[in-house]
Amino acid sequence: MGHGAALQRRLHLRRRHRDRRRVDDLSGVGVLRADPGDRRVAQETSGAVPVREGRLIVSNTLELARFVTTLRFADLPAEVVTKAKEIALHAWGVQLAASTLPWSAQVYRFVESQGGVPESTVVNYGLRTSAINAAFVNGSFSHGFEMDDNHARTGTKLGCVTVPTATAFGERDHMSGEDFLTAIVAGYEVATRVGLTIRPGLDVQSAHPTGSVGAFAAAATAGWLLGLDEQTMAHALGGAGAQRSGLNEIPTSGRGHLKRTFGGMAAAGGIRSALLAREGLTGPLTTLDLGSGFTRTFGVDESTIGNLTEGLGKEWEILTVHYKIYAQDGYIQPMSEAFEKLRARHPFRTEDIASVWLGTNSLAHDDIIGPITDPQDVTDAQFSANYSAALYLVKGGAAFDEYTEENLHDPAVRDLASRVTLTVDREIEDDHVRFRPRGAKVSVTLKNGDEYHETVKDLRKMAPEDLDEKYRNLSRRVLDEERSEKLLETAHQLDAVADLSTVTPQLVGERQNP
Missing domain, CATH: 3.30.1330.120 (2-methylcitrate dehydratase PrpD)
Structure with missing residues (x-):
């Protein structure tokens, strides 16, 4: 896509975002808060919820989709904006450092061999490839050395999913820093709530937390930047439920390096769901309802199903995210x-x-x-x-x-x-x-x-100055001091960035030949 066409696309998407209307009465779009055991709710709706054979689908998926599609930068409290900037800076630092590791080079060579439309940049190497491939490899870098951010109550590491996704589409479509940050918040708020809902079943299933819910984060992040409407976003989230990946398989013989790619897998899966939904591919609107496919897989019951929507847009789970101090599993x-x-x-x-x-x-x-x-x-x-x-x-x-x-x-x-x-x-x-x-x-x-x-009793939280120092230590494995400080300053002022494609060149280091 040429710069002129991309600019027109960006303006079109920005108009769509600007024209969204907040609707606090969710029942007005047919999202009903009913007894989760009652699948035969009878109530007049506007038609946003499908009726099949007399059955009204009561959909948490639609409620989350409405939250994502109506979320605006102006809705975000100042501390949430600051947190999203921190997460972006932290993820970029980890990506830069981990890109130099042998298993990261293997992932890079795979993506390089796939070709792809030159839409988005691979961190450090500078290769421009499709947005989905760039998010995959950068997400793998970001999850590549056990230095992620972490949402303690769910065990999810979503910086390796949301930031690569938002960076790829932000660059491709020339989105603003405000758009970039809002999309990251949308991804975190959706995925952490899914994680809280299925957490008890994760351990039973030996399922990797980030691999299990990360696709929801990427679908919400990409869907927001793509300007999906509520119904299409719901289909994207429905598709994300089918994109789960990653097992907590840690045998005494070793787990190999596959785990490093779980962030990238989740990013690519969620992006795929959003792009397919945009093309008209439909999915189940009940993925996150009690008794439906995804929740049934993890044994969700009435004790946790409310975590999906309680406090949505008022209590911000992203604020509870912390950053690893040591390069090791969170329990160590x-x-x-x-x-x-x-x-x-x-x-x-x-x-x-x-x-x-x-x-x-x-x-x-x-x-x-x-x-x-x-x-x-x-x-x-x-x-x-x-x-x-x-x-x-x-x-x-x-x-x-x-x-x-x-x-x-x-x-x-x-x-x-x-x-x-x-x-x-x-x-x-x-x-x-x-x-x-x-x-x-x-x-x-x-x-x-x-x-x-x-x-x-619990992990020490990093102060902002400690986070900046961690970023410096990581990024300077690829960038010189001047460029590292420039990216740090850019991250602190992301809400003032007019076009994210001006930021991604700062993520490219000296050319590597993995």
């Missing part, structure tokens, strides 16, 4: 934080450690950070509690510079890892069952008999 993060606190109070030497004890919850112990005790690659190391504890204590950190092939085989780390014990702690387990925090306990026993103990 509080252990590293505990060691950091212990070392600040008791500067013991690594060679004086006799043994280490770690306390976590049963889910983490049995299925996530406990199975792999002898990691054979960096991905497995980031999900191995005993290795990661030893890595932090020996190397003094657990970030990008510590999780390396060299340290994977370091004799001192391996020796200490063999003396680390992981168990289920009853207090941490009870807290996790009730509130799902990422807590842990640690104990370090020295050879002289001294013992040091620390409990972290």
